[in-house]
Amino acid sequence: MITVEQRAEFRTHFRYNVGRRLVIDKIVKGIVFACVVMAIIPLGSILLEVFTNGSAALSIEFLTQIPGAIGTGEGGISPAIQGTLLLIGMSSLIGVPIGILSGIFLSEFGDNRYGKAIRFFNDVLAEFPTIVIGIFAFLVIVLVFGNFSLWAGTFALSIIMLPIITRTTEESLKLVPVTYREAGFALGIKRWAVITRIIIASAKSGMITGIMLAVARIAGETAPLIFTILGSSQFFSGFDGPMDALPLRIWRISMLPYDSAQAQGWGAALVLILIVLSINIGVRYVFLRKSGGAFRFRSVRRRL
Amino acid sequence: METITKAPNAVNLIENKKYKLVAEDIVASYDNVIAVKNVTMKFKEKAVTALIGPSGCGKTTFLRCLNRMHELSKNAKISGRVLLDGEDLYSNHQDPIINRRKIGMVFQKPNPFPTMSIYDNVAAGLKLNGLRNKTILDEIVKGCLEMVYLWDEVKDNLKKPGMSLSGGQQQRLCIARALAIQPEVLLMDEPASSLDPIATQKIEEMMNELKKEYTIIIVTHNMQQAMRVSDYTGFMYLGELIEFGETKQIFENPLKEITAKYVQGQFG
Numbered sequence: 001m002i003t004v005e006q007r008a009e010f011r012t013h014f015r016y017n018v019g020r021r022l023v024i025d026k027i028v029k030g031i032v033f034a035c036v037v038m039a040i041i042p043l044g045s046i047l048l049e050v051f052t053n054g055s056a057a058l059s060i061e062f063l064t065q066i067p068g069a070i071g072t073g074e075g076g077i078s079p080a081i082q083g084t085l086l087l088i089g090m091s092s093l094i095g096v097p098i099g100i101l102s103g104i105f106l107s108e109f110g111d112n113r114y115g116k117a118i119r120f121f122n123d124v125l126a127e128f129p130t131i132v133i134g135i136f137a138f139l140v141i142v143l144v145f146g147n148f149s150l151w152a153g154t155f156a157l158s159i160i161m162l163p164i165i166t167r168t169t170e171e172s173l174k175l176v177p178v179t180y181r182e183a184g185f186a187l188g189i190k191r192w193a194v195i196t197r198i199i200i201a202s203a204k205s206g207m208i209t210g211i212m213l214a215v216a217r218i219a220g221e222t223a224p225l226i227f228t229i230l231g232s233s234q235f236f237s238g239f240d241g242p243m244d245a246l247p248l249r250i251w252r253i254s255m256l257p258y259d260s261a262q263a264q265g266w267g268a269a270l271v272l273i274l275i276v277l278s279i280n281i282g283v284r285y286v287f288l289r290k291s292g293g294a295f296r297f298r299s300v301r302r303r304l
Numbered sequence: 305m306e307t308i309t310k311a312p313n314a315v316n317l318i319e320n321k322k323y324k325l326v327a328e329d330i331v332a333s334y335d336n337v338i339a340v341k342n343v344t345m346k347f348k349e350k351a352v353t354a355l356i357g358p359s360g361c362g363k364t365t366f367l368r369c370l371n372r373m374h375e376l377s378k379n380a381k382i383s384g385r386v387l388l389d390g391e392d393l394y395s396n397h398q399d400p401i402i403n404r405r406k407i408g409m410v411f412q413k414p415n416p417f418p419t420m421s422i423y424d425n426v427a428a429g430l431k432l433n434g435l436r437n438k439t440i441l442d443e444i445v446k447g448c449l450e451m452v453y454l455w456d457e458v459k460d461n462l463k464k465p466g467m468s469l470s471g472g473q474q475q476r477l478c479i480a481r482a483l484a485i486q487p488e489v490l491l492m493d494e495p496a497s498s499l500d501p502i503a504t505q506k507i508e509e510m511m512n513e514l515k516k517e518y519t520i521i522i523v524t525h526n527m528q529q530a531m532r533v534s535d536y537t538g539f540m541y542l543g544e545l546i547e548f549g550e551t552k553q554i555f556e557n558p559l560k561e562i563t564a565k566y567v568q569g570q571f572g
Contacts, residue, residue: 111378177415179411179413179415180415180417180418181376182373182376182411182415183411183415183416183417183478183481184417184428184432185376185404186404186408186409186411187404187405187408187428187429187432187433187481187482187485188401188402188404188405188406188429188485189401189428189429189432189433190401190433193432193433194432197432198419198428202418204419
């Protein structure tokens with residue numbers, strides 16, 4: 001037992017060292033604030049740079065025309081916009097359902113050996129260099145079918161999407177308190193209905209964030225596209241032909257030694273950022289507007 | 305306390321008629337801790353039975369065995385039989401999901417579904433089980449909210465989120481939600497433990513109304529509450545059912561010394 005004298009002594013220990021703790025509190029607050037500023041500076045400066053350099057290149061022609069002759073500064077990036085939108089759409093059609101279902105499996109049924117194994121390989125896949133996935137798509141699709149194609153690009157990008165969506169879905173579902181599940185089961189609701197109508201409804205915000213991270217990630221992927229869709233200056237002509245995409249176009253034209261091409265590169269980068277941003281905001285608006293405060297603006301992580 | 309013979313043969317089927325729910329030889333454990341040791345208990349139809357006992361004596365676990373919620377917990381094990389109208393809930397041909405529709409449950413902490421409105425919360429059990437008829441849904445929602453004396457407070461705000469209500473209102477909403485699936489038995493796990501005296505009183509009044517129609521089993525830490533609301537009381541201690549009888553007898557004239565000590569507040 002602690003005696004009365006000891007207690008009095010302990011009291012002096014934590015009542016009269018307030019000054020020191022206030023100082024530590026201020027220092028930690030300062031460090032946290034400085035870190036936030038340091039994280040925002042690169043983001044802000046990238047956005048500023050892209051906007052100032054890219055807005056000059058924007059015009060109706062730039063957005064609707066196929067690329068002109070190299071070095072002339074004429075033409076546009078329309079096929080690349082088309083290709084990026086197609087790639088995002090098709091990869092999402094494949095990657096999002098499979099990713100969400102795997103996430104549900106891991107969270108609801110994955111508390112066993114299979115779950116652990118899948119979780120492990122999923123994490124490994126998430127850390128895979130994307131260029132390796134590009135080479136893999138090249139081997140199994142491009143070489144087998146004999147040509148570069150939109151299919152191959154879709155295949156590679158949906159593989160890149162999968163682990164991100166699976167992991168974020170699993171984590172968001174696990175955050176839903178067990179009391180909601182129990183309440184559902186106690187009402188005699190079938191397990192599948194409890195998962196889809198109660199748990200997913202509560203975890204929607206986190207799942208959408210995960211999907212948007214994955215979309216932003218694949219929208220900026222360049223390396224796997226070199227091996228799969230190759231690049232082209234023509235409009236879409238079929239899923240089995242080569243295609244252009246914005247990151248590929250940016251990479252190609254910004255390496256050219258012409259000022260006009262580099263200006264177009266900046267323009268294409270701006271268009272890419274605007275596309276990702278508007279998909280993000282649009283999806284959030286459509287899916288999350290009902291749940292009141294859940295509509296939050298999140299900066300999109302860019303990787304190029 | 306009477307003992308029950310093993311199989312529900314013709315003779316004790318008749319005897320079971322006045323008993324809505326019979327639990328036989330329930331042994332339940334989780335994480336290798338045995339929480340309920342061989343408890344046998346019979347619950348009369350249209351009566352309130354209270355389970356009292358100190359914390360950790362297995363009341364809640366026992367209650368969760370009665371509608372097969374216990375087996376959903378991690379590493380949970382259970383043996384014994386639970387007979388609802390003479391049919392064993394744990395026999396192989398019984399679907400736990402169907403039986404949970406017959407045996408409703410109210411939890412210790414209010415847990416309305418966070419993404420649903422007040423209306424949808426009450427209607428959840430029906431809607432998610434496939435009932436789509438709007439007229440019937442409206443009628444049931446209104447009726448259930450009236451039963452828990454919540455209708456007048458929320459009738460203009462049915463579209464508001466269930467989470468926007470106060471704690472006591474949320475708990476009554478959860479009871480309405482449990483009643484909406486038209487159960488025959490209602491299990492209540494300390495429904496008033498997080499409520500203030502006024503909300504508690506409302507819930508107790510409501511239980512007096514509900515028992516005309518339902519068989520209610522309530523776990524409570526509050527002995528005054530057990531005395532006020534229940535017709536029968538069971539005292540559990542260290543996972544065993546020590547004494548079970550009419551509430552009046554348990555509180556005024558307990559047979560066992562340990563029961564007497566507990567109800568007089570000498571330990572707990």
